[in-house]
Structures are given as structure tokens and as C-alpha cells.
Amino acid sequence: MDDFKRMAVFAAVVEQGSMTAAGRALGLSASAVSQQIRQLEAAGGVTLLTRSTRQLSLTDAGQRFYEQCAAMTQAAAWARAELAAARDEPGGELRVATVVGFARHIAPALGGWLAAHPQLRLHMAVDDAPIDLIQSRIDLAIRFGRLPDSNWAAKRLGATPWWLCAAPTWLAGRAADALSPAQLLAGDWLDLVHAGDTVRTIHASRGAQAQAWQPQMRITSNNQLSIQQMCEAGLGVALLTGLDAAEAVATGRLARLLPDWGFGTLDIWAVTPQRATQPAKVRQAIAALQAYLGQLPGVVDAAQP
Structure with missing residues (x-):
């Protein structure tokens, strides 16, 4: 490493024309520069x-070495x-990992930004199972819920509330606003489960009233x-x-x-x-995601870019 430093000092001496001028350019004294050259x-x-x-001149060996x-x-x-460009201007490949359900949001969230930076490439890794960020060379992952302890950096983009939903066909003959929790508990329930899950407890609250429900799940995935x-x-x-x-509720599908x-x-x-x-590329992608989520229905407490 010292040899590299001395080589840089030598090049500066040749380019500046003197050891004094090279010292000024490098923030060193003329004697320190002279010592580096002697070594x-x-x-x-x-x-x-x-x-x-009056002057310094290169020997033949010095010319070739310079x-x-x-x-x-x-x-x-x-x-x-290159480092400054990576810091200030997005380029290369951005590798994003997300769950299947969120993948449809990547295009509207990042599409305009990608169009503005044609030198940038995007790779999406879509999987509901957690992806190892290091092994898969992921730059940015979208995750939901409580995060496990890790050495990764996490930035909260916002939150989305849980809604209890059913289709109009399921509600046929029932008044949605008249259904009680007891009636719903007796109905057919669908739920997301993972390996090792047992009984699902649903926590609900209304004002000061809080309840914990354990409905019988008929269909799981x-x-x-x-x-x-x-x-x-x-x-x-x-x-x-x-x-x-939100979209399905707005269009009447749910x-x-x-x-x-509240759930x-x-x-x-x-x-x-x-x-x-x-x-x-990572900073700007996160900012684009924040801006996108901040204007979506069904997202609350969205962080600002």
C-alpha cells in the first residue's frame, strides 16, 4: 500500500513540476514529498x-515508470x-424482491422512474417465501409485517389495515351492515397459513371493546x-x-x-x-415506492420521501 502512495506522489511531482507544488496539491510538505521519492x-x-x-528532470527509467x-x-x-456516479446517478441493474401479491404494484411505482433512466435495468424476484438478499444479490426487498432481527437495513414505508371482506354472492340474502361477529364466526372462513401455523386468532376492536376470535377455517392457502x-x-x-x-371494494367485487x-x-x-x-438506484427506488404508496387507497401512515 505504501508503494501505491509513493507512486501517486511521484506522478504528482512530475505533473506539478516540483516537489513543493506537488506537496501543495497533496497536502504534504516538500520534505515529506522528497522523502517519498527517495524511498x-x-x-x-x-x-x-x-x-x-532550478528544475527536476526524468531519467529514462523515471519516464517509463511515470x-x-x-x-x-x-x-x-x-x-x-464510478463510485460518485453510483452515488449520484442510478445505473446498472436494480434487483428487487417482492411477494406475489405486491408484484403488480412495481410497474406503476417504478415505471416512470425507469423510463427516465434508460441506462437502468430491473430484475424482479417474485416469491412468497423469504429470499436471501445476499445469496440472490438483492438490492431492495419489499417485506410486510414484523421483521426478524437481522443486520439488514429496514425503512418503514407505511402500513395497510386489515379489512374483513366477502363477495356479493356470499352476501346474497344477507345484509352486510346487519351481520354480527357471532354470525360471521359461524360462516365459511378463508385464511393465509404457513407451515407450522395452528389455530388462527383474529384480534378485533371497536372503541374500548376488544375481542379475540378463533373462527374455523374452511379454506386455507x-x-x-x-x-x-x-x-x-x-x-x-x-x-x-x-x-x-381497495380496488375490489371500490368496484363492488368485494x-x-x-x-x-378494527383488525x-x-x-x-x-x-x-x-x-x-x-x-x-436504491435510494431513488425507495423514494418512488414511498410516493406511490402515499397516494394509494388502503394505505395509511405512509412515510414521505
Whole structure:
């Protein structure tokens, strides 16, 4: 490492024309610069500079050596420029991981930003199972709910409330606003389950009143999107996020049940494997996601970019 430093000092001496000028450019004293050059010559066993009272001149060996040192310092400058560009301007490939249900939001959230940066490429890894960010080289993952302890960096983008929903066909002959919790508990329920899940407890509240329900699940799946599809088909009652169900409720494919009851919220996170300074492509993608979520129905407490 000391040799690289001395080579950079030598190149600066040649380019600045004197050790004093090189010292000013590097923030070193002229004597410190002279010492670096003497150590470089001693290590190489050759004279690089011929010194006189008025000027320095390169020996033949010094000329050849300078060309390589100049190439090294130029490469270092280009490397620093690449880092600055990554910091200030998005480029390269952005690798995003998300669950199946959120994948449909990536295009409207990032489409305009991607169009503005044609040098940027996007790769999406879509899977309901957690993806190892390091092994899969993921730059940014969208995660939901409570996050496990890890060394990753997480930024909360907002939250989406849980809505109790059913399709008009399931509600046929029933008045949605007249249904009681007891009547709903006796109905057909659909739920998201994962390996190891047992009985699902649903926590609900209305004002100061709080209840814990344990409905009997008739249909279960490990995929939230399939639960919503079966709910829209009229197969039963399901807890769906406002983020997922808002459009279906607005268009009449689903109806909200017990709207005066609260069923909690689900946090939305942007997770990255780096805690240090993020490259521009990651910072700007997170900002675009924040802006998008902030104007979506079914999202509350959205963070501002």
C-alpha cells in the first residue's frame, strides 16, 4: 500500500513540476514529498529524477515508470468517478424482491422512474417465501409485517389495515351492515397459513371493546392472492389488506364487513442488505415506492420521501 502512495506522489511531482507544488496539491510538505521519492528510488534501485537547483528532470527509467504511475492514478480517478456516479446517478441493474401479491404494484411505482433512466435495468424476484438478499444479490426487498432481527437495513414505508371482506354472492340474502361477529364466526372462513401455523386468532376492536376470535377455517392457502381470489368468488369471508382489497371494494367485487371494527394493520418495509450509504438506484427506488404508496387507497401512515 505504501508503494501505491509513493507512486501517486511521484506522478504528482512530475505533473506539478516540483516537489513543493506537488506537496501543495497533496497536502504534504516538500520534505515529506522528497522523502517519498527517495524511498521509491531506494526500493527500486534506480534514479527516477535528476535534481538541480532550478528544475527536476526524468531519467529514462523515471519516464517509463511515470507512464505506469500516471496510468495507475488515472485508473484510481476513474474508480472514484464510478463510485460518485453510483452515488449520484442510478445505473446498472436494480434487483428487487417482492411477494406475489405486491408484484403488480412495481410497474406503476417504478415505471416512470425507469423510463427516465434508460441506462437502468430491473430484475424482479417474485416469491412468497423469504429470499436471501445476499445469496440472490438483492438490492431492495419489499417485506410486510414484523421483521426478524437481522443486520439488514429496514425503512418503514407505511402500513395497510386489515379489512374483513366477502363477495356479493356470499352476501346474497344477507345484509352486510346487519351481520354480527357471532354470525360471521359461524360462516365459511378463508385464511393465509404457513407451515407450522395452528389455530388462527383474529384480534378485533371497536372503541374500548376488544375481542379475540378463533373462527374455523374452511379454506386455507399459503398465498394471499389466492385467498382474495377465492373470496371474490364467493367462497367465504377473509381478512384482506386494504392495499390488496381497495380496488375490489371500490368496484363492488368485494364488500367490507364490520367496517366499524378494527383488525389491526400490516407494516410495509423496504429492506436492503447495506446499512452504509445506499447507491442512487436504491435510494431513488425507495423514494418512488414511498410516493406511490402515499397516494394509494388502503394505505395509511405512509412515510414521505
